[in-house]
Amino acid sequence: MKIANINNLNLVSVAMEALVERQEGLPGLGVYYGPSGFGKTTTVVAVANATRAYYVQMRSAWSKKTLLEKVCIEMSIPVANTVPNLLDSVCEQLAASQRPLIIDEADHAVSKSGMVELIRDIYEGSQAPVMLxxxxxxxxxxxxxxRFHGRVLRWVPAQPVSLSDARLLANIYAPDLELDTAVLEMLVAISHGSVRRVTVNLVNLFEDANIRGLAAMGFDDLDRSKLYQGEAPKRSLK
Structure with a gap:
């Protein structure tokens, strides 16, 4: 799968590099945050692949034991029976490999008793880079x-989708379709910052252009009824 080199990907890559290459004595925690739809998961998965980071995506039902078990599975190491032994195994593997650990959907950790402290324990026990x-x-x-907040080296706010991002996304999701700048500007304007909405609309425009036999699409060619703005269609009752 191709990944567009949008601004957020660059921001997270730079932040991860800072965590990995930090000077001795500096903290190694990072936090990447932003509204839903800003492409956070896509960018961190790309960064995880590039840096060989361990990556887990939390779920609302996970306990501390579940999180540690999922990390062990991601690391391909044996899953111990108790939380203390699981924690020791995770810390030992991270310390030995010094590969980063990325925990996505980390809001679930904040709402669970003792979960943030557990993640801090993972960091303290390994001194490996950890990004939430x-x-x-x-x-x-x-x-x-x-005690966690004070150890964050990099806070990375996800940025809203830009016109330059839209051009990069168009190369992947609307290949071989020439789109006027005015079209891309409209997609960005109605996206309210969401990379996801721009991506959905590019796919919709590409499919519409194929059906209509268009190799290029200008502003006047747009069928605005096909543009997605994140709202469910209104029901028409007769």
Whole structure:
């Protein structure tokens, strides 16, 4: 799968490099945050692949034991029976490999008793880079965990999709379709910052152009009824 080299990918790559290459004595935690749809998961998966980072995506039902078990599975190491033994195994593997650990959907960790402290234990026990990924309010939620908050080296706010991002995305999701700048500007304007909405609309325009036999699409060629703005269609009742 091709990944567009959009601005957020560059931001996270630079932040991860700073965590990996940090000077001795500097903390090794990072937090990448932003609204839903800003492409956070796609970018961190790309960064995980590039840096050989371990990657897990949390679920609301996970306990501390579940998180550690999932990390062990990601690491391809034996899964111990108890939380202390699981924690030791994870820390030993991270310390030995010094590969980063990325925990996506980390808002679930903040809402669970003892989960943030557990993630701090993973970092303290390994000194390997650890990056949390979550929604826009994640930094504020972490403020009440002073011992974690104070060890964050990089706070990375996800940026809204830009015109240059839209051009890069068009190369992947609407290949061989020439799109006027005015079209891309409209997609960005109605996206409210969401990379996902731009991507969905590019796919829709590409399919529409194929059906209509268009190799290029200008502003006047747009069928605005096919543009996705994140709202469910209104029902027409007669």
């Amino acid at each position: 990924v979550g929604e826009e309010m994640l930094p504020n939620k972490l403020k009440r965990f002073e």
